[in-house]
Amino acid sequence: MTATVRRVLLPLAGIALALAAWWLASELDDRTPGPVAVLGVVGRGLVEPDGLLLDTRLSVLRVLIGVALGATAAVPVGFALAWFPVVRAMFNPLVSFFRALPPLALIPLVIVYLGIGETARISVLTYAAFFSAVIVIYESVAAVDDLYVRAGLALGATQLELFRRVVVPLTVPQLFVAVRVALGVCWATVVAAELVAAQRGLGAMMQDAQNFFRQDEVYAGIILIGLSALVMDKLVQLAMARTVRWQERVAR
């Protein structure tokens, strides 16, 4: 009963409250389209084959490819940074520098070298995913509890066995966290990248809509970006819960 209230009713109440506030704002201010109008645009756009559905699909696909490439590359690099002191000493400053650099700052350079095509956008996204994931992976390996390392060693594990059979299983939950962080960064990056240079995609669509004063479409874009990012994050969380059943959860 209370669980149902907490898990279903209260979140729904929160959403209802936000929609009500939005509706109120749209009544008071004629620059703001109401929720009904915007949801109508979203609904119509998603059934049109060449409409919002295409833009959403393009943006989602770009994010997916960027995260897949970037996070995959980040796994060996993150482990190497954490495991080998020499690698860490040599590359940690560089990794810190590139991680601190906002991916969008690279766009002017990328345009020069790769133009404004899909390769350019995917490159920026891969870059964004890689550096945000690498640091999470690196820190998760560095944070592995020494107790398990000692237990493994005392049972006779070699360094390789220790790594493969103790360190890797312990860091799996953090790999999912790395993917989630990369997803977040990539969504931020893809929209901005599409605002700058793209014909289609949610960012480009919003840019167009703004140029023609179609506020309802800008709002629709925001809703679709938020929902897409949310769904992808939830899917990763779900995959993590299914994969990592052994983790002890702190009851709150």
Next chain:
Amino acid sequence: MSDQVGAPTSERIRFDDVHLGFGRGRQRLEVLDGVGFTVGAGEFVSVLGPSGCGKSTLLNLAAGFLRPDAGAVAVDGEEVRGLDARRGVVFQQYAIFPWLTVEKNIAFGLTLRANRRPTAEVREVVARYVRLMGLEGFEKALPKTLSGGMRQRVALARAYATDPDVMLLDEPFAALDAQTREYMQELLHDTSRQDRRAAMLITHSVEEAIFLSRRIVVLTNRPTRVHEVVDVDVAWPRTPQSRHTPEFVELRQHLEEVMRSMTLRPGREPREKEHR
């Protein structure tokens, strides 16, 4: 009555005038100041001392996590130079692997290259220790579903499974409640008695030391030396009733007095340097 010869025929673990300190210069902290004792074949020896005296440091030396500054630590006449599966270790904290089931935890050591066994044998060993440690029905359980006492039984089983030459136990029951602790002491006593493996138990519990041991090495405060080595003249094997015998009670009074007299001087807790 005794199911084992009284005097150990040969020694398995030997601490020879071991010195060890941590830190440098004015930060230097001498922990062990010439500690020497032995653990004989098949003998169960407890190391008892006030907290902060470096009991666990001794275990880390025997296991190979640490090296002495001076003196020597030898197991079976061979100087300990690093980690080795021939010495089984049970830790105070719950160190069983949380991502593995009970049976996979127990089998872990046997699947490593150092002590790999054929699958059929692994299964047999796991089944044996599941039975010995009373873990039937929990073979497929994950550690998060187990109580503290059960986790330590898995840890004991995992350490025994690789059939080490000596067992090193670092306050394995310190985190358990009193009732569970007594039960675990009895379980460990029965297992190690039948098993006749040399064992060194680190503990700050007088009761635990007496109940489990043939001999007790009592340590002083830091810088630590051996205060005395006590032979435990309580009938062997021990049973829950042993705790109430006059010999047990008398020895407990004596040791508790010794422990009380060693009030810890104010100082930094030793920070251990460890190497992999």
